Amino acid sequence: MMKKDFFAQTVHGAIDKAIEDKKLGNLEINNFTPICEIPKNTQFGDFAINVSSLARDAKMAPPLIAQNIANYIEYKGFSVNTVAGFINFKLEEDMLCDITRDILDKKESYCASDVGKGEKVNLEYVSANPTGPFHIGHGRWAALGSSLANIMNYCNYNVYQEFYINDAGNQINKLARSLELRVKEQKGEKVEWEEDLYPGEYLIDCAKRYIESGSSESYGDFAKKDMLRLQKELLKTFRVNFDCFFSELSLYKNDEVEKCVKELEDKGKLYKKDGAVWFRSSEYTDTQDRVLKKADGSNTYLTADIAYHKNKLDRGFERLINIWGADHHGYIARIKASIDALGYDSSCLEVLLGQLVNIIQNGEQMRMGKRKKMVTLDELVEEVGVDATRFWMLMRSIDTTIDFDIDLAKSQSDKNPVFYVQYAHARACSILRKAVEKRLDTENKKELEPLFSQDEIDKIDKNIDIKGLFDEEKGKESIEATRALILKLEESIAIVEAAARLRAPYLLCKYSQELATAFHHFYNYSRVLTDDKKVSSQRLALTKCFKIILGKILNLLGVSAPEKM
RNA sequence: GCGUCCGUAGCUCAGUCGGAUAGAGCGUUGGUCUCCGAAGCCAGAGGUCAUGGGUUCGACUCCCAUCGGACGCACCA
Numbered sequence: 273m274m275k276k277d278f279f280a281q282t283v284h285g286a287i288d289k290a291i292e293d294k295k296l297g298n299l300e301i302n303n304f305t306p307i308c309e310i311p312k313n314t315q316f317g318d319f320a321i322n323v324s325s326l327a328r329d330a331k332m333a334p335p336l337i338a339q340n341i342a343n344y345i346e347y348k349g350f351s352v353n354t355v356a357g358f359i360n361f362k363l364e365e366d367m368l369c370d371i372t373r374d375i376l377d378k379k380e381s382y383c384a385s386d387v388g389k390g391e392k393v394n395l396e397y398v399s400a401n402p403t404g405p406f407h408i409g410h411g412r413w414a415a416l417g418s419s420l421a422n423i424m425n426y427c428n429y430n431v432y433q434e435f436y437i438n439d440a441g442n443q444i445n446k447l448a449r450s451l452e453l454r455v456k457e458q459k460g461e462k463v464e465w466e467e468d469l470y471p472g473e474y475l476i477d478c479a480k481r482y483i484e485s486g487s488s489e490s491y492g493d494f495a496k497k498d499m500l501r502l503q504k505e506l507l508k509t510f511r512v513n514f515d516c517f518f519s520e521l522s523l524y525k526n527d528e529v530e531k532c533v534k535e536l537e538d539k540g541k542l543y544k545k546d547g548a549v550w551f552r553s554s555e556y557t558d559t560q561d562r563v564l565k566k567a568d569g570s571n572t573y574l575t576a577d578i579a580y581h582k583n584k585l586d587r588g589f590e591r592l593i594n595i596w597g598a599d600h601h602g603y604i605a606r607i608k609a610s611i612d613a614l615g616y617d618s619s620c621l622e623v624l625l626g627q628l629v630n631i632i633q634n635g636e637q638m639r640m641g642k643r644k645k646m647v648t649l650d651e652l653v654e655e656v657g658v659d660a661t662r663f664w665m666l667m668r669s670i671d672t673t674i675d676f677d678i679d680l681a682k683s684q685s686d687k688n689p690v691f692y693v694q695y696a697h698a699r700a701c702s703i704l705r706k707a708v709e710k711r712l713d714t715e716n717k718k719e720l721e722p723l724f725s726q727d728e729i730d731k732i733d734k735n736i737d738i739k740g741l742f743d744e745e746k747g748k749e750s751i752e753a754t755r756a757l758i759l760k761l762e763e764s765i766a767i768v769e770a771a772a773r774l775r776a777p778y779l780l781c782k783y784s785q786e787l788a789t790a791f792h793h794f795y796n797y798s799r800v801l802t803d804d805k806k807v808s809s810q811r812l813a814l815t816k817c818f819k820i821i822l823g824k825i826l827n828l829l830g831v832s833a834p835e836k837m
Numbered sequence: 838g839c840g841u842c843c844g845u846a847g848c849u850c851a852g853u854c855g856g857a858u859a860g861a862g863c864g865u866u867g868g869u870c871u872c873c874g875a876a877g878c879c880a881g882a883g884g885u886c887a888u889g890g891g892u893u894c895g896a897c898u899c900c901c902a903u904c905g906g907a908c909g910c911a912c913c914a
Contacts, residue, residue: 307854322856327894334894356857401914441914548912559839559910566912573914601841602909627842628908668850671842673907675849680863687876689862695876703873711873770853782851785861792877801873808873815873837876 274765275319276308279361283308283321286344295340297330310763317353317360318759324357365742368758375761375817377734380824383764387773388429394584395421397595398507399436402499403447404472406506406649408676409629413595414649415665415830416626418512419777420595422828427772432589433514436580439496440520441573446470447499448492454479455491474502506650510658511830523579529571532579532614533564541613556609556618574603578610585616592621593775601625624775626670632677647678656681656688659831663690666829667781689785694834696788697826700819701835703800704729707812723801723808738810741798749797753790757814760790764821768828777829784825791818 283306290296304326311320323341324334332340334357342354349367353360375382397417400410421431450470453463458479465471478498487494500517507514523529533549536542541552547567551574554561564575584592596603604625608618631647653661655678664681667689668674681688707729711720740746741754764783771779800811826833 305854309854309856311857312852312860313857316857320857322854324856324894358857438914443914546912550912563912568912570912572912577914598842598908600909604841625841630907672850673843677849680849687863691876692862695874699874699877706873766853774853776853778851779853782861789861795873796878799873837874 274769275363275762276766279319279321280306280308282345283323283341283359286341287323287326289344290341293344295343296326296337297332299326299330310759311358311360314756316355316358317362318350318755319361321359321361322357323359327357363755363759365739368742368755369738371758371762372738372813372817373734373736375820376732376736376813379820383768383821383824384426384428385765385769385772386428387769388424388427391429391591392589393424393429393431393591393593394434394587394589395424395431395593395595396434396436396584398512399438400503401438401441401443402496402503403443403470404499405474406503408631408647408649408652409597411510411649411652411661412626412629412665412674413597414507414510414512415662416624416670416777417595418510419662419666419780419829420593420775422830423768423772423777423780424775426828427769429772432516434584435514435517437500437517437519437521438573439500440524440576444492444496447495448490450475451478451482451491451495455482458483506653510649510653511662518580518583520576520580523576523583528583529576529579532582533571533575536564536578536610536613539613539615551606551610551613553606553609553613556605556612558605558609562606574606574610577607578614581607581611581621582614582616585611585620590620593624594621595624595626598625598627622775624670627673629665629674629676632675633679652676652678652681659694660688660690662830663693663781664688666777669776669778689781690831691837693784693788693822693826694832695837696791697819697822697833698835698837699795700791700815700822703795703815704812704819705835707801707808723805724812728809729812732809732813732816736810736813738813740806741810741814747797753793753797754814757790757794757818760787761817761821764825768825771828780825780829784822784829787818787822787825791822794818 284302284304287296287302287304287306291299291302304323306321306323308319308321311317323338326332326337327334330337335354338354338357338359342352342359345352345359349364349370351362351364353362395417397413398406398410400406406414417433421433424431446469449466453465453469454475456463458476475495478495481498482491482494485494489497504517533542536551541555542564543550543552548563549565550561551564552561562574563572564578565571581592601623604623607623608621611618611621633647649661656664660681664676665674707724708722708726710722712718713720742751744751746754764787767779767783771777794814798811800808800815802808823833
């Protein structure tokens with residue numbers, strides 16, 4: 273159990289007893305949920321619970337309430353002090369040692385939790401048109417979705433990652449026409465470009481491949497496949513692994529779209545107006561009704577999307593999570609309306625609306641998604657690397673617009689926070705390596721035997737006792753840095769759980785930086801490899817813990833944890 | 838006009854639940870390697886939390902209004 277929950281439970285139990293003994297004034301029922309937090313000022317303690325809000329019902333002053341509750345707490349492994357309305361807890365050495373042992377015991381699974389309770393989740397993201405390369409915005413959704421899937425799976429959600437291929441609309445005709453013109457150009461014909469096509473140069477390469485392959489496929493089919501292939505390749509490089517690429521076209525081929533329309537019609541949710549078929553979405557939370565079939569008889573994008581969401585629900589998912597750009601927010605109400613209209617419960621659909629990414633180049637802001645001057649994700653990854661791109665995309669809350677300054681990312685790439693974090697990991701690895709390497713005695717210029725054998729390092733496990741690290745002789749700074757590192761390692765449980773629950777990978781980015789800082793402090797004040805073998809092995813144990821936890825966090829983010837840099 | 842998101846240090850952003858002295862990175866000023874990785878560490882400067890009201894013992898946090906910015910409001914996808 274994470275310490276926060278432990279102390280919250282402890283306080284809740286103490287309140288029960290205090291009420292029983294009538295020590296909390298007028299308070300008779302304990303419906304207080306203690307919230308345990310980490311004090312900003314560590315002088316107060318490692319954890320704190322504020323009980324001030326009991327003051328009103330108890331009709332007592334907060335300091336007295338805190339004191340009276342604290343009197344009923346059994347101190348075991350920690351000390352307690354009360355200040356104002358706060359009950360503060362400070363861990364004693366035994367408890368800190370237990371954390372270290374627990375990490376060495378559970379290793380990579382240390383910060384896993386059960387918040388998901390096995391919930392079957394469909395996570396749909398990226399879902400780009402197969403009409404060209406990804407732009408940088410897609411990179412944000414790709415990084416976010418894949419990382420969120422990692423985190424949620426780790427916390428016992430059962431996440432199925434899905435990419436919806438928009439391969440059925442008008443844009444495919446435009447793509448086909450664009451390729452046709454490029455092929456003609458390649459063959460030396462003079463062509464005239466029409467409005468609204470895809471003038472991107474990537475179709476020149478596609479045209480070359482088309483000619484080379486001697487394909488008899490239609491331009492549209494060939495271009496779609498080719499674009500999808502390129503998209504899949506990039507996703508792989510970008511460490512994004514979809515369980516399924518779901519084709520919009522397949523919904524038409526399987527007649528699911530028509531069946532869905534029929535079902536809505538049978539339920540009386542459709543009507544005709546101006547030659548079109550409308551869906552009564554305004555009966556739900558939508559602001560107005562929506563067209564499903566246009567006057568020309570073709571379906572709107574929404575129609576297939578309704579069928580798609582029905583398909584997902586019929587596959588047995590308990591929760592649908594969609595990651596959409598903020599420009600689609602107006603779309604949520606109509607999809608929810610359709611889910612309800614079909615007799616499902618729209619509260620199972622969770623839409624994560626991500627703010628957009630602005631590209632800044634040469635100090636000038638460019639809109640993403642404009643076909644000309646578009647910066648593609650390939651180019652960005654090529655220039656700044658997968659790790660930095662992913663970290664950069666993930667480190668901010670999705671509610672914040674990202675200004676991605678390409679020049680900054682390129683010119684100052686070593687100042688990117690991801691390097692700081694990776695450096696700490698490499699440093700820990702380096703120490704573990706050095707422990708088993710031969711050393712050079714600088715005074716006598718003699719080679720010394722390694723401090724440890726690999727076997728001894730491997731044997732630093734849950735049985736280790738690191739209590740000696742808190743002896744006064746180790747120095748105040750070293751003891752404080754050691755305590756802080758252990759506490760920060762323990763915090764991983766709460767952070768990972770919050771990241772899964774709040775669908776917020778950025779919390780891990782923030783935490784990884786804090787954890788790295790805690791390790792750097794520890795390193796600075798506590799020499800790991802010394803002639804005192806006992807102290808060395810104790811500090812190596814902590815180094816191992818750090819490597820395990822940071823490695824896991826980076827792994828969840830889809831960022832590499834290098835042994836060397 | 839309506840809706841969603843944002844406004845916190847020079848810049849980019851955290852601040853989970855309403856609580857103790859407002860937090861980090863970059864930038865800036867100074868210090869710090871004979872010794873495990875100085876891509877590090879330490880210290881300093883830098884704030885009217887957009888503005889005005891309200892709720893509360895207590896508001897960066899909740900509510901209302903105003904100002905400023907991004908995005909949307911299709912028989913496009």
